[in-house]
Amino acid sequence: MTDAMTRVWGQERPLRRPANRVPLYVLLKDRLQGLVLSHLLEPGQSLPTEAELERIYGVSRITVRRALSELAQSGLVQPRQGRGTYVRDPAQADAPCLTSFTETALRRGEVPRSQLLSFKQVHGEQPAKELLRLDEDQPMHRLRRLRLLNDRPLFVSTVYLPVALFPYLSAVDIASEGLEQSLYAIVANTGVVLEEGEEGTCAISANVHIAGFFDLEPESPVVLHTCLLLDDQQRPALYEEAVWGAPQRVRVRVESEV
Known part of the structure; x- marks a missing residue:
């Protein structure tokens, strides 16, 4: 992991469940999505492992997998068998503009x-x-x-x-x-x-x-x-x-x- 990536992940903090009961996987997905869209994570970079994300955000493995699955469906990340999950270019993401x-x-x-x-x-x-x-x-x-x-x-x-x-x-x-x-x-x-x-x-x-x-x-x-x-x-x-x-x-x- 590069020094820049170490700084990015070092600034992240455990998630807290809000009073409005939004699921933790939605909060985690939003947090990771924000890092991608704000270009703190660049296309081609790998995300931390599931175990590392679990530790960084204080959530369960199921929560991590659900959040990564939704990000993959939106086209912002791409899982690679045996190699991890990688950031895709947001400009090329499959973003359905006709969805309300x-x-x-x-x-x-x-x-x-x-x-x-x-x-x-x-x-x-x-x-x-x-x-x-x-x-x-x-x-x-x-x-x-x-x-x-x-x-x-x-x-x-x-x-x-x-x-x-x-x-x-x-x-x-x-x-x-x-x-x-x-x-x-x-x-x-x-x-x-x-x-x-x-x-x-x-x-x-x-x-x-x-x-x-x-x-x-x-x-x-x-x-x-x-x-x-x-x-x-x-x-x-x-x-x-x-x-x-x-x-x-x-x-x-x-x-x-x-």
């Missing part, structure tokens, strides 16, 4: 919630304008929400939708609880069919506005996850920028947050 954060959380028995921060029409904001292939005079809806899981702030989501595709969408259509808060549920009611998506992930520095939601210092490292969705006619229908509050808290699954 809201629906996934509800299936897990957890409680997703949304706090509406703003809803307005905008014109010139980039890169949304270019990615949605809009002319200069074509407006977009901009929906900004704080997304929470079990009342814990996870990420700030900014979604852009062409007004031409969603002419009647308004703030009253955006629920704060239940399945109705998912934009997929809202989009389905408009007749627009979302068919495929492209994703990207990178580390950025939190501005003062973002840092305030997560009790972070300005310029702290956070993770930006982007998602561009096309409809069944190959038209760009939705572009999202999701800023996750801290690397160690970065997402329940690698998937779209809408």
Whole structure:
């Protein structure tokens, strides 16, 4: 293990079961996922052995194996028979952009919630304008929400939708609880069919506005996850920028947050 890796794992601490009863394997998966997405672990590097992870995080072997299995399913790590588990490039991970954060959380028995921060029409904001292939005079809806899981702030989501595709969408259509808060549920009611998506992930520095939601210092490292969705006619229908509050808290699954 290199000196850099020794420092990374030396800073990790045993997990504590939270009051909201989130399973330990989910916490461990989120912690390891954060190390990968924040590039503290680079593609091609090996993770500690199951026994070492068990010792570092103070969890059982079953918990370690469940967390590694879910990370492998998301494409962030790759197990190699007899050689251990290796980090994959997050940009090449199999991240299903058409999977709803809201629906996934509800299936897990957890409680997703949304706090509406703003809803307005905008014109010139980039890169949304270019990615949605809009002319200069074509407006977009901009929906900004704080997304929470079990009342814990996870990420700030900014979604852009062409007004031409969603002419009647308004703030009253955006629920704060239940399945109705998912934009997929809202989009389905408009007749627009979302068919495929492209994703990207990178580390950025939190501005003062973002840092305030997560009790972070300005310029702290956070993770930006982007998602561009096309409809069944190959038209760009939705572009999202999701800023996750801290690397160690970065997402329940690698998937779209809408």
